[in-house]
Amino acid sequence: MKKILVIHNKYRFLGGEDIAVQNEIELLKKHYIVKTLLFSNKEINYIGQFFSFIINRNLISDKKILNEIDSFKPDLLYVHNTWFKVSLGLFKIIKKRNIKTILKIHNFRYDCTRTYFINKHITENNFCIKCGLHKSDTIFINKYFSESFLKSILVIRYGKKYFKILKQNNISIAVLTEFHKKYLTNIGINPEKVWVFPNYSSKVSQYENYDDSDYILYAGRISKEKGVEELISTFLNSQMDTLSLKIVGEGPIFKSLKAKFSSDRISFLGSMPNQDVLELIKKSTAVITATKLYEGQPTLLYEASLHNKPSIFPDSGGIKEFFPENYKYMYQQFNYQDLENKINLLSNKELAWSEGIRSNKYTLSYLNEKNILKRFESIIDGR
DSSP states (O other): OOOEEEEEEEEEEEEEHHHHHHHHHHOOOOOOOOEEEEEEEOOHHHHHHHHHHHHHHHHHHHHHHHHHHHHOOOSEEEOOOOTTTTTTTHHHHHHTTTEEEEEEEEHHHHHSSSOHHHHHHHHHHOOTTOOOOOGOOOOOOOOSSSSSSHHHHHHHHHHHHHHHHHHSSSOEEEEEEEEHHHHHHTOOOGGGGEEEEEEEOOOOOOOOOOOOSSSEEEEESSSGTTTTTHHHHHHHHOOOOOEEEEOOOOOOEEEEEEEHHOTEEEEEEOOHHHHHHHHHHHSSSEEOOOOSSSSSSHHHHHHHHHHOOEEESOOOOOGGGGGGOOOTTTEOTTOOOHHHHHHHHOOOOOHHHHHHHHHHHHHHSSSSSSHHHHHHHHHHTTO
């Protein structure tokens, strides 16, 4: 039985990537001998960390990784996030020890942090569809972290070297969608070393049906790049007067939107525990997003499919890869008249029901344990 060492740098605040990594660890443990080496950005030695940024490696982390490799002797390293405690020193170890490695990329940070200049980061319009940064947020410098120029400069130093590693090192790269694979190919990454490997969740199972309530649900960050303001305006313009819109989540424009939209049809529920959000999904008519970004594998839409609920979403990034062909509730991104049309389409309850069933069947087929494992084995075997 193969031995796998999973290496991941957890985020300061628990996010979707951390959850996805944990789900995969539990799956792999059923079929491989798995050990984990997890790092955290919560506790920071600022002097030591600044030195690490200067040399683009963390000597303490390097030692931990080397000790784990020497004691465990893995057949495979499965690497996720490396910013910032893991550091890029990991890839020097991998190259020196010639260890087979899979690197899973969950977002587009590698592309947004490979230039110091905002005009090279945002080349079209005034908005980055990968990370949500606006040109108006900064001047001249690519200020990836809005709160800090220094942190932005350091992550760009990191990102520029990381991108070279993606291009030059002999490692297998896993991404969530075919869209992301094509994106990497278009910016110079060898397509033969890029594999599509969606996230796994143990929740993939058949759920019972629930009667629809009288609302559509949005759950996520309340911010400009998520298109929440446009979503609310479009919903209020729709003909679905019998439905309300429930908005779960918090973010930088939460208070301003709550003050602006005082309609009885709009409910701002704030942050809620995941289990409470699931209950709202189960009883909703549909879930909805108007994101302006390239999205990977949105949790809200995934959960809706598991519960036979239709999702209204833009044709952006790889979202449509998690739905059957000719899905009736996908709209053209930034075309809010098309979004309104899809909201109005919910009046056809038979169609909404059938599309919810179709999305459920597709999810159960595409993301089941057997299929996920087969994809993982294909990456290992290089076939």
